[in-house]
Amino acid sequence: MSTTMQPPAASPKHSNRLGYVTADYKGADSTLCAGCGHDAITSQIIKAFYEYGVEPYNVAKLSGIGCSSKTPAYFLSRSHGFNGVHGRMPALATGVLLANKQLVSIGVSGDGDTASIGMGQFVHLLRRNVPMIYIIENNGVYGLTKGQFSATADLGSKAKSGVANDLPPIDVCAMAIELGCNFVARSFAGDPKQMVSLLKAALGHRGTAMFDVISPCVTFNNHDGSTKSYKYAKDHEELLHEISFVPFFEQITVDYAEGETKDVELHDGSHIRLRKADKGYDPTSKAEAFNTLRQCQESNEFLTGLIYINEQKPDFLSLLNMTDDPLATLPQERTQPSENDLREIMADLM
Amino acid sequence: MNDFSIQVATVNGSGSQSSNTVLMRSIFQMGIPVSGKNLFPSNIAGLPTWFTIRANKDGWIARRKEIDFLIAMNAETAREDVMNLDPNRVVVYEETLKLNQYRKDLTFFPVPFAKLATEIISDSRLRKLLANMIYVGVVGELLEIDPAEMEVALTKQFKGKAKAVALNKTALEVGRKYAKENFDKTTVPYKTQRMNATKDKIIIDGNSAAALGCMFGGVTVATWYPITPSSSLCESLADYMKDYRIEKDGKASFAIVQAEDELAAIGMAIGAGWAGARSMTSTAGPGISLMQEFIGLAYYAEIPVVIFDITRVGPSTGLPTRTQQSDILSLVYCSHGDTKHIVLLPASVSECFSMAYQAFDLTERFQTPIFVMSDLDLGMNNWMSDPFEYPKIKFDRGKVLSAEDLKKLGSFKRYGDVDGDGIPYRTLPGTNHPAASYFTRGSGHNDRAVYSERPDDYKNNMDRLNKKYDTARQEVPQPEIDNAKGATAGLLAFGTTHFAIIESLDQLKREYNMPVSYYRLRAVPFTNDLIEFFEKHDRVYIVEQNRDGQMEMLVKLELPANLVGKIRSIRHYSGIPIDARFVTDELVAAEKGERQ
Numbered sequence A: 001m002s003t004t005m006q007p008p009a010a011s012p013k014h015s016n017r018l019g020y021v022t023a024d025y026k027g028a029d030s031t032l033c034a035g036c037g038h039d040a041i042t043s044q045i046i047k048a049f050y051e052y053g054v055e056p057y058n059v060a061k062l063s064g065i066g067c068s069s070k071t072p073a074y075f076l077s078r079s080h081g082f083n084g085v086h087g088r089m090p091a092l093a094t095g096v097l098l099a100n101k102q103l104v105s106i107g108v109s110g111d112g113d114t115a116s117i118g119m120g121q122f123v124h125l126l127r128r129n130v131p132m133i134y135i136i137e138n139n140g141v142y143g144l145t146k147g148q149f150s151a152t153a154d155l156g157s158k159a160k161s162g163v164a165n166d167l168p169p170i171d172v173c174a175m176a177i178e179l180g181c182n183f184v185a186r187s188f189a190g191d192p193k194q195m196v197s198l199l200k201a202a203l204g205h206r207g208t209a210m211f212d213v214i215s216p217c218v219t220f221n222n223h224d225g226s227t228k229s230y231k232y233a234k235d236h237e238e239l240l241h242e243i244s245f246v247p248f249f250e251q252i253t254v255d256y257a258e259g260e261t262k263d264v265e266l267h268d269g270s271h272i273r274l275r276k277a278d279k280g281y282d283p284t285s286k287a288e289a290f291n292t293l294r295q296c297q298e299s300n301e302f303l304t305g306l307i308y309i310n311e312q313k314p315d316f317l318s319l320l321n322m323t324d325d326p327l328a329t330l331p332q333e334r335t336q337p338s339e340n341d342l343r344e345i346m347a348d349l350m
Numbered sequence B: 001m002n003d004f005s006i007q008v009a010t011v012n013g014s015g016s017q018s019s020n021t022v023l024m025r026s027i028f029q030m031g032i033p034v035s036g037k038n039l040f041p042s043n044i045a046g047l048p049t050w051f052t053i054r055a056n057k058d059g060w061i062a063r064r065k066e067i068d069f070l071i072a073m074n075a076e077t078a079r080e081d082v083m084n085l086d087p088n089r090v091v092v093y094e095e096t097l098k099l100n101q102y103r104k105d106l107t108f109f110p111v112p113f114a115k116l117a118t119e120i121i122s123d124s125r126l127r128k129l130l131a132n133m134i135y136v137g138v139v140g141e142l143l144e145i146d147p148a149e150m151e152v153a154l155t156k157q158f159k160g161k162a163k164a165v166a167l168n169k170t171a172l173e174v175g176r177k178y179a180k181e182n183f184d185k186t187t188v189p190y191k192t193q194r195m196n197a198t199k200d201k202i203i204i205d206g207n208s209a210a211a212l213g214c215m216f217g218g219v220t221v222a223t224w225y226p227i228t229p230s231s232s233l234c235e236s237l238a239d240y241m242k243d244y245r246i247e248k249d250g251k252a253s254f255a256i257v258q259a260e261d262e263l264a265a266i267g268m269a270i271g272a273g274w275a276g277a278r279s280m281t282s283t284a285g286p287g288i289s290l291m292q293e294f295i296g297l298a299y300y301a302e303i304p305v306v307i308f309d310i311t312r313v314g315p316s317t318g319l320p321t322r323t324q325q326s327d328i329l330s331l332v333y334c335s336h337g338d339t340k341h342i343v344l345l346p347a348s349v350s351e352c353f354s355m356a357y358q359a360f361d362l363t364e365r366f367q368t369p370i371f372v373m374s375d376l377d378l379g380m381n382n383w384m385s386d387p388f389e390y391p392k393i394k395f396d397r398g399k400v401l402s403a404e405d406l407k408k409l410g411s412f413k414r415y416g417d418v419d420g421d422g423i424p425y426r427t428l429p430g431t432n433h434p435a436a437s438y439f440t441r442g443s444g445h446n447d448r449a450v451y452s453e454r455p456d457d458y459k460n461n462m463d464r465l466n467k468k469y470d471t472a473r474q475e476v477p478q479p480e481i482d483n484a485k486g487a488t489a490g491l492l493a494f495g496t497t498h499f500a501i502i503e504s505l506d507q508l509k510r511e512y513n514m515p516v517s518y519y520r521l522r523a524v525p526f527t528n529d530l531i532e533f534f535e536k537h538d539r540v541y542i543v544e545q546n547r548d549g550q551m552e553m554l555v556k557l558e559l560p561a562n563l564v565g566k567i568r569s570i571r572h573y574s575g576i577p578i579d580a581r582f583v584t585d586e587l588v589a590a591e592k593g594e595r596q
């Protein structure tokens, strides 16, 4: 097995820096309801991975169980996919990366999958800072089991039947920041431009990059009275900034007046460029992130953008001090101590 | 001579472990076979605990119920401990407990431990520890254990800690001197005498042995969550790996992760197995309960992972620090739906070692979870053994297709039965070929790993999994069969009951002139010779340590109807390790009943 890839010999006209075309990043046809927000996110993942130029063979895509968790089948068909058990994708992803730290890992989960049954694993994934992209396709309901409220449903939000949700929501972004996640973003399936830029930035980040993406469920949660419908999201969206992404393989050119933008350098040398909205938000400040999240929650605004970023923290795999080669493919000579070693151990036990 | 058992009754957390080890080791170093068993409470400090050393010239190392020599250090249980002894036994005790008032038929040796310790040191904490070493000195003198061997054992125990060695040596001496000056040791009917039965033998616990097996089996990822009695497996693994699996540049050829719970531990291990690592987890019954959903996924999606279950007493939290063999059914049929699993059943520390490394070959070869079921008695107690043999095998990494293979083949079917053995081919994530990728899922899939609810796809897949299981029958560790000449009855057992059984077979022959055959299962699924064994004998006693006869149920499922009537059952499930006399008595009584 080799993990360093050779791009195809002749680069077709519409190809990325590795010579792949968009089709190389697509997957099987979606079987989700027409108009489901999850499909929009799928398209954006395809676009971002294509534009960034990720080697498709080198990706491991993982998920739990739910409509959202089906989506890895719909993108990157050249990479290995794993649809695990409900809520426990974080453990699988952690294990995959332990076995092969050279893989690029992307996980897709639902709000039920993450914030209810999988809360424990989610929390520990963030705490460990496992280097992967973790997307929560958040529709406030359980899609696959037909419309029950999830733990991210807003207080007072109405179900299709008219019943109001009487429990407060869990804010996965605030929680992620609290737990030490160093890349926390919130986005909207109906805003492809922002999502693609953020995803590319996540690819340059080393550590868990957490996305909470409002992804309306057109079948069970897109009616009036729902706070996770397309209409509600569009009406209440509050952009933190306009985001563009400058990959490490492109020259940075200054095209904004000083003070208008903020550049954050990512681990791989890429830059994320934030064009300031009125507020002049600083995503490198934890305190500001918490405050802004709270204010928006109080005023029923739906905040999107890069909420928090910190490029200084070590990720889980670096802490383990593993050898550079994937553990999965180490040869026997490197994983079996010698006969002499056993003799030495035995002598000590005599 | 060289045939007695010593029991030390103390309080958990009183630091008697070192003293007991020194005592056991010095007998061992005199060439006398010994075994040590710790019966401890689920508590850190303050509750009663008993450590039993059995010395036996014939090499029997199973538990022996009768105590010959009691060291009574725990005021709380002392009276009961003394009352439980058979007549004519010996008691060494803290003088102030006045135990000699309870029995007239025992030999008592009162020792003022507290007072003697005070004379050595003033520090009250150290005083308690030293009292423990004083009893070792007293016992050493009474049993005529070679003082030189005691010193060697003590130096080994406190390796590198000169001050501790010196202090403890003094305590040993004080004990010995006190016994010499105050007691008539000729009244003690037990003695040690140098022999030559332990040369080149090692002493190790099953969990450390299994850890070594994992290391020499090339484990690369171990993820686990603490639980008695399995914690020491991964802890010991971490220690050994630090010593032997760090590469020249200082980097590790492994990852060991303490997970947040068993759900995560098994999930990580499965993720790593899927991505190609030799991966494992270890746990006990409650952990297995939590892992069930994931284990079903690994079975159905065909992912390699090694799972150690070091069993303890259930159900529920049960008796966390006592032993039982009661997880068999929950392992063989772990998870929902039609599942069945391969379970390896080590009986000794050396099998803990060898089955651990075999498990990694089996799991990668069969692409299915492999359980290794040990128990508290084997896992946490110290056992004498021959040194382990180096596994001179080439690792079987199973049917993994590389990019080069795919170049030749053009494509592959993830769940196809190409070779007719039920075992499919797989590719690892990161393989640089357009045909390499596939999608793994726990839901229905066809042989190309594509989602499918078609009845024929489902059935084909399930039938192939069955075929794979049948292929495994010939490749799992085969049973050990000892057909005794003229035997009409046989014994069938597995795991740690082994040492009690071989001793019992000897008793049956010597005391009752009753030859009994022995079939020792070393794995599930069973092999065909199981049926042969039943055909050869009129009655087969299945010995196991659980209430419901779980192995008996499995055997029943496997036997043709005409043989089922031959099954008899001997069950021991108090949480205390089974002993030979129990097996002998049960079997003799049953056989007598059969003849009436």
Ligand SMILES: Cc1ncc(C[n+]2csc(CCOP(=O)(O)OP(=O)(O)O)c2C)c(N)n1
Residues within 6 Å of the ligand: A065, A066, A067, A068, A069, A086, A109, A110, A111, A112, A113, A114, A137, A139, A141, A142, A143, A144, A145, A150, A217
């Ligand atoms: C252990 C377990 N419990 C329950 C289920 C049933 N189940 C399947 S999907 C799902 C919820 C999915 O909701 P969410 O994660 O929000 O994803 P969505 O379908 O909305 O995208 C549930 C409860 C299951 N598959 N496994």
Ligand code: SF4
Residues within 6 Å of the ligand: A032, A033, A035, A036, A037, A038, A067, A068, A139, A143, A144, A216, A217, A218, A219, A220
């Ligand atoms: S039920 Fe909802 S979440 Fe599921 S596919 Fe349909 S629209 Fe999407």
